[in-house]
Each structure stands twice: as C-alpha cells, then as structure tokens.
Amino acid sequence: MKIARNIELPANAAGCGCEGLCWDPKTCSCARLNGSDFPYVHRDGGRLVEAKHVVFECGPNCGCSPECVNRTSQSGLKYRLEVFRTPKKGWAVRSWDFIPAGAPVCEYIGVLTRTEDLDSVSENNYIFDIDCLQTMRGLGGRASRQQDASVSMIQKVDKNDEQRSESVPEFCIDAASIGNVARFINHSCEPNLFIQCVLSAHQDIKLARVVLFAADNIPPLQELTYDYGYALDSVHGPDGKVKVMLCFCGAEGCRKRLF
Numbered sequence: 001m002k003i004a005r006n007i008e009l010p011a012n013a014a015g016c017g018c019e020g021l022c023w024d025p026k027t028c029s030c031a032r033l034n035g036s037d038f039p040y041v042h043r044d045g046g047r048l049v050e051a052k053h054v055v056f057e058c059g060p061n062c063g064c065s066p067e068c069v070n071r072t073s074q075s076g077l078k079y080r081l082e083v084f085r086t087p088k089k090g091w092a093v094r095s096w097d098f099i100p101a102g103a104p105v106c107e108y109i110g111v112l113t114r115t116e117d118l119d120s121v122s123e124n125n126y127i128f129d130i131d132c133l134q135t136m137r138g139l140g141g142r143a144s145r146q147q148d149a150s151v152s153m154i155q156k157v158d159k160n161d162e163q164r165s166e167s168v169p170e171f172c173i174d175a176a177s178i179g180n181v182a183r184f185i186n187h188s189c190e191p192n193l194f195i196q197c198v199l200s201a202h203q204d205i206k207l208a209r210v211v212l213f214a215a216d217n218i219p220p221l222q223e224l225t226y227d228y229g230y231a232l233d234s235v236h237g238p239d240g241k242v243k244v245m246l247c248f249c250g251a252e253g254c255r256k257r258l259f
C-alpha cells in the first residue's frame with residue numbers, strides 16, 4: 001500500500017507475547033481482542049470462521065512467527081487469479097483454482113488517501129472508502145460477543161464522531177494509479193466475496209486494511225464479486241445531481257442499479 005504524504009500511520013500496537021505459533025486464546029492478547037478466540041481455523045492455510053466487526057490479527061510487534069494462523073490475511077495471494085474481459089462490465093476477475101468459503105482472496109491495495117483530497121471533478125471508478133464503522137454497525141444486529149474489543153471500539157468512535165457527517169469516511173484507498181487485482185473485481189447484488197476490515201499493525205479502524213474473503217465455496221472460473229454497498233441515489237456528480245449506474249451483475253435478485 002502506498003501512503004499519501006499527509007497521512008501518518010498510527011504507532012504499531014504492542015502485540016502479543018506468544019512464541020512460535022499463537023495457539024492458546026486465553027494467553028494470546030490478540031485472540032482476546034477478537035473475543036477470546038482466534039478468528040481463523042487452520043484448514044486450507046487459514047479460513048475465517050465468520051464475518052466480524054473487525055479482525056485483530058497479529059502484527060509487527062507480536063512474538064509469533066509469520067506462519068501464525070492469526071496472520072492469515074498477510075500471506076499474499078494463494079489462488080491463481082485471472083483478469084478477463086466481460087461484455088458489459090469491462091474487466092473482471094476469476095480464479096483458476098477452487099476457493100473454499102472463508103479463505104482470504106486478496107486485499108484491496110492502492111494509495112491510502114484522505115477522502116477530502118480526492119479530485120472531485122474527474123471520474124474515478126477505483127476508490128474504496130474505508131468504511132469499517134458502517135460494516136461494523138451492519139453486523140451489530142447479529143450475535144456480537146460482549147468481550148469483543150470491536151464492540152467498545154464502535155461505541156468510542158461513534159461518540160467521537162457525533163458531530164461528523166456519517167456518510168463520508170475520512171480515508172479511502174485510491175487504486176486508480178497504483179493497485180492490485182482487487183481493483184478489477186466487479187459488484188454483484190449476490191456476491192461470492194465479502195469485505196472484512198482487518199487490523200494487524202495498529203488499531204485505528206479508520207485506517208483498517210480491507211480484505212476480501214470468500215463468502216461461499218467458489219468453483220474455478222466463476223467471476224469473483226463483492227457488494228459495493230452503495231445506497232440508491234447516494235452518489236452525486238460534480239453538478240450536484242444524483243448519478244445513476246446500471247447494474248449488469250446478472251443475479252436473480254439484481255437491484256438493477258449499483259447506485
């Protein structure tokens with residue numbers, strides 16, 4: 001990830017004191033942040049058990065090795081991904097390999113940018129808003145564990161942000177000039193990937209890493225997609241008028257518009 005000049009990343013978190021591989025959720029301080037359990041199981045090189053508000057992974061100051069299961073999203077691409085051309089959506093991505101449900105597919109990479117610094121005139125289809133608070137609130141209705149550190153994190157950030165407009169995240173990832181394969185993954189109203197916010201080095205959710213995980217078992221050559229999550233009529237052009245983009249995902253339950 002490239003970091004814009006006017007962004008200073010928070011200091012690295014203290015990390016756990018485990019040695020070798022983290023295995024005991026009672027003694028690993030990173031596991032405790034995840035609700036006293038590891039978010040991943042070892043199967044297939046690491047699979048996320050369920051979507052979470054935020055996943056706290058082990059980071060630079062942890063005592064464990066790079067093979068630790070609690071670093072699952074940090075091990076790079078595991079599947080052979082191909083960028084291919086579609087008739088109506090431009091470029092798209094598929095995997096030559098079977099991807100099991102819960103496996104990390106790729107991180108959304110680009111230039112970490114302040115949203116207010118984006119050029120508001122030229123069209124840019126490769127912006128990913130780091131909107132983990134939204135993802136976290138969305139999951140809030142589902143079973144959330146009391147001791148999960150992300151629950152108190154939402155409350156704290158909600159309080160701090162009371163005055164700020166909720167619809168504009170402070171930071172985004174701009175993959176227009178620099179990026180990886182994630183920039184070519186299209187939207188679907190019935191996607192096979194989901195977005196998971198991950199914290200590994202520091203603990204500021206506004207600057208979380210954005211990682212795409214398999215929502216289902218994905219057979220080879222099926223297009224990879226995630227839900228871009230736009231609310232209808234939420235996107236405006238430079239003239240202030242509502243912008244509309246038609247959706248060609250082809251899903252049975254397609255909402256017909258991305259925004």
Ligand SMILES: C[S@@+](CC[C@H](N)C(=O)[O-])C[C@H]1O[C@@H](n2cnc3c(N)ncnc32)[C@H](O)[C@@H]1O
Nearest residue numbers: 089090091125183184185186187246247248249
């Ligand atoms: C992040 S890019 C994805 C890669 C893009 N298809 C390309 O060729 O570079 C997002 C853009 O892809 C197109 N797109 C993605 N999903 C779509 C969909 N379901 N229906 C129509 N267009 C889509 C839209 O132009 C959107 O602004």
